[in-house]
Amino acid sequence: MRKVLLIIRREYLVRVRTKAFIIFTVLMPLLIGAGFILPSKLMLQSAGTKRIVIVAADSALANSIKTELAASHASDDDDAPLPERKKPIRPEFNVSVDTAPSEALRQQLTTEVREGKLDGFAWIETDAVSTRKALYYSRNASDFIEAQLVSRAFRFALSERELAGHGFSAAESKTLLGPVAVDTVRIDKQGANKSNGIGAFLLPYFLLIAIYVTVLIYGVYVMRSVIEEKSSRVIEVLLGSVTPMQLMAGKIIGVGAVGLTQIGIWAAAGTILGTGGLAMARQVLGDSLKDAHISMAAMVLFPVFFLLGYATYACLYAAIGAMCNSDEEAQQLQFPVTLPLILCMICAMAIIRDPNTPLAFWLSMFPLTSPIIMYVRISVSSPPVWQIAASIAISLASLYGLVWLTSRIYRVGILMYGKRPTLPEILKWVRYA
Amino acid sequence: MAFTLELDGVTKAFDEFVAVDKLSFNIPEGEIFGLLGPNGAGKTSTIRMMIGITVPDSGAVRVFGQPLSRLLLDRVGYLPEERGLYKKMKIMENLVFLAQLKGIAVPEATRRAHEWLERLDLALWGNSKVEELSKGMQQKVQFIAAVIHEPDFMILDEPFSGLDPAGSLVLKDVLLDLKKQGKTILFSTHRMDTVERLCDSICLVNQGRSVLLGVLREIKASYGRSSVQLEYEGELPLLTDPTLVASSNDFGNYVELRLAPGADPQELLEVAMRTARIRKFELVEPSLEEIFLDTVQSTKAVIHA
Numbered sequence: 001m002r003k004v005l006l007i008i009r010r011e012y013l014v015r016v017r018t019k020a021f022i023i024f025t026v027l028m029p030l031l032i033g034a035g036f037i038l039p040s041k042l043m044l045q046s047a048g049t050k051r052i053v054i055v056a057a058d059s060a061l062a063n064s065i066k067t068e069l070a071a072s073h074a075s076d077d078d079d080a081p082l083p084e085r086k087k088p089i090r091p092e093f094n095v096s097v098d099t100a101p102s103e104a105l106r107q108q109l110t111t112e113v114r115e116g117k118l119d120g121f122a123w124i125e126t127d128a129v130s131t132r133k134a135l136y137y138s139r140n141a142s143d144f145i146e147a148q149l150v151s152r153a154f155r156f157a158l159s160e161r162e163l164a165g166h167g168f169s170a171a172e173s174k175t176l177l178g179p180v181a182v183d184t185v186r187i188d189k190q191g192a193n194k195s196n197g198i199g200a201f202l203l204p205y206f207l208l209i210a211i212y213v214t215v216l217i218y219g220v221y222v223m224r225s226v227i228e229e230k231s232s233r234v235i236e237v238l239l240g241s242v243t244p245m246q247l248m249a250g251k252i253i254g255v256g257a258v259g260l261t262q263i264g265i266w267a268a269a270g271t272i273l274g275t276g277g278l279a280m281a282r283q284v285l286g287d288s289l290k291d292a293h294i295s296m297a298a299m300v301l302f303p304v305f306f307l308l309g310y311a312t313y314a315c316l317y318a319a320i321g322a323m324c325n326s327d328e329e330a331q332q333l334q335f336p337v338t339l340p341l342i343l344c345m346i347c348a349m350a351i352i353r354d355p356n357t358p359l360a361f362w363l364s365m366f367p368l369t370s371p372i373i374m375y376v377r378i379s380v381s382s383p384p385v386w387q388i389a390a391s392i393a394i395s396l397a398s399l400y401g402l403v404w405l406t407s408r409i410y411r412v413g414i415l416m417y418g419k420r421p422t423l424p425e426i427l428k429w430v431r432y433a
Numbered sequence: 434m435a436f437t438l439e440l441d442g443v444t445k446a447f448d449e450f451v452a453v454d455k456l457s458f459n460i461p462e463g464e465i466f467g468l469l470g471p472n473g474a475g476k477t478s479t480i481r482m483m484i485g486i487t488v489p490d491s492g493a494v495r496v497f498g499q500p501l502s503r504l505l506l507d508r509v510g511y512l513p514e515e516r517g518l519y520k521k522m523k524i525m526e527n528l529v530f531l532a533q534l535k536g537i538a539v540p541e542a543t544r545r546a547h548e549w550l551e552r553l554d555l556a557l558w559g560n561s562k563v564e565e566l567s568k569g570m571q572q573k574v575q576f577i578a579a580v581i582h583e584p585d586f587m588i589l590d591e592p593f594s595g596l597d598p599a600g601s602l603v604l605k606d607v608l609l610d611l612k613k614q615g616k617t618i619l620f621s622t623h624r625m626d627t628v629e630r631l632c633d634s635i636c637l638v639n640q641g642r643s644v645l646l647g648v649l650r651e652i653k654a655s656y657g658r659s660s661v662q663l664e665y666e667g668e669l670p671l672l673t674d675p676t677l678v679a680s681s682n683d684f685g686n687y688v689e690l691r692l693a694p695g696a697d698p699q700e701l702l703e704v705a706m707r708t709a710r711i712r713k714f715e716l717v718e719p720s721l722e723e724i725f726l727d728t729v730q731s732t733k734a735v736i737h738a
Binding site for chain 2: 006235236
């Protein structure tokens with residue numbers, strides 16, 4: 001046991017002292033933060049002010065549309081589902097009205113749009129009230145937000161006119177056409193927590209990336225550490241003092257402790273900076289983050305599922321390291337082991353949206369995917385306690401088998417040099433040990 | 434007599450290939466013992482079984498009179514043929530870590546590491562990383578790692594490889610000093626000159642089997658003064674004459690040869706003088722290298738026949 005501690009200590013100190021550890025510790029949160037903030041920033045920039053012209057013989061209708069467009073920037077409404085409701089994306093409109101449609105005007109406006117003097121123009125025929133059809137010309141057909149807003153303003157203007165015809169006052173029709181608010185409320189053990197769509201989506205996603213990256217990176221660290229001892233032949237000296245089992249255990253625990261240290265630093269930094277960071281994100285993303293929070297269960301269970309996932313993959317990676325002579329060789333063998341992790345990432349998006357499908361359930365029970373998928377489910381919903389317990393139990397049981405299996409491969413593999421073993425040879429190792 | 438190491442009928446096979454075949458020998462306490470053999474003879478496989486890295490298929494290994502166990506390994510030092518240190522770690526860190534694994538406390542390990550570095554002319558390098566050192570220096574560090582816990586039994590696989598003459602001299606003195614302290618040393622090598630000067634007994638293995646075993650002095654004596662060392666100028670066609678010469682090792686102007694059974698050294702000299710100027714002629718015991726080559730070749734012949 002004392003020897004295992006010594007190995008743990010060495011693995012830990014050697015890794016924590018490296019520049020790579022410090023850089024990764026600082027960079028990872030920055031990268032994830034940038035991943036959230038940059039896209040929204042970019043979308044903000046593309047908004048800006050749009051110069052458009054509304055051409056309609058009916059000046060009342062045209063002015064009504066103009067008013068709606070001008071108001072649309074500030075209004076918080078729409079029937080769009082909540083996660084998509086990102087108000088700041090909307091551009092401001094600088095609208096002018098022309099009530100004398102003619103082919104010459106259409107030509108002139110087309111030229112102006114082409115030359116960039118104008119962002120677009122809406123062409124509304126006289127019979128538009130009955131056909132409910134109009135044309136919107138713009139340089140960029142993909143800029144659907146713009147067209148959507150024009151269409152919406154058009155629809156509102158038509159509805160207002162209709163309502164006015166039925167004797168509704170302007171204020172009454174405004175209320176009628178105004179938005180309704182449906183907030184999502186997540187019900188969990190602690191009671192009801194009001195959480196807004198996008199925040200509820202982003203935070204689990206953040207946690208998903210964090211657990212995926214740490215499991216993968218620290219698993220690969222174990223593999224590289226095994227290969228390093230093998231290729232530098234320290235292994236031979238070490239085996240004169242310790243058993244392969246002690247060595248493997250020390251290595252996996254030592255590297256895992258480095259992972260926990262890193263997560264601890266992130267959690268501490270997150271708590272301290274979180275308030276500031278969240279405020280910044282809120283500024284960019286609007287109110288959508290206002291109720292974003294990580295539940296207590298998700299906080300406490302992060303290290304648990306990290307350790308389960310890490311230990312599972314560390315065993316597999318240790319076995320791969322023992323089979324290989326160099327990092328290059330290991331890269332090829334690594335892929336089949338990394339595959340379930342990639343599968344987790346692919347399925348995770350769907351599972352965050354709908355955490356209680358049969359697929360989500362089975363993936364959160366299968367030992368190679370359960371640590372990540374179960375954790376994702378916990379962070380977005382409240383799976384039944386028995387499922388969480390079952391997932392952890394299956395994970396631990398399979399880990400026991402995995403340690404047994406990989407320690408045998410490890411024992412024989414670390415002393416083998418030269419050709420990479422074939423599958424039948426590896427099976428022989430398992431029996432032999 | 435107390436034996437530090439006893440091998441009794443040790444056998445190890447990898448699949449079909451028998452690496453070590455019923456090998457038995459004992460190393461008396463306080464001796465320097467040479468385990469010799471050509472490449473691939475099974476030396477490393479044998480050594481790995483002595484320190485429990487692998488387990489023999491059959492046969493027994495006893496260390497300090499007891500069956501091999503993990504606890505006893507703290508009294509054994511091992512210098513593997515392939516050097517192994519953590520390249521990114523400092524020399525001191527490497528040495529202290531390896532000493533700790535053998536149960537030495539940090540302050541004591543540090544003190545001893547300093548002492549040894551001083552003794553092997555590496556005092557200035559303690560804080561350098563292993564990868565910054567030359568091969569010979571790494572070799573010395575590796576040696577320190579094998580002896581820092583003051584083991585009673587040291588297994589040294591090719592300890593002189595990579596050392597310059599000055600380094601070899603220092604190491605030889607260290608080894609003789611350790612012997613004086615009553616330590617037992619096992620050498621594994623194919624460098625015959627060092628073995629000849631240092632070893633008390635040898636075991637020559639070939640293809641996993643012991644082909645020659647005993648006290649070095651007795652082995653050499655048993656071959657008698659049947660070898661000739663000759664310095665010459667000119668040609669020596671007699672070297673191919675089977676009635677005079679059993680085997681020879683010709684260096685161009687110096688030759689070591691074994692007399693054919695029954696051949697008269699006097700006659701050999703006469704024949705030699707007809708074709709070459711002889712500057713030196715000496716009748717000697719065969720060198721270990723000759724015995725080695727001779728034995729290895731003859732066992733090969735037996736096996737191929």
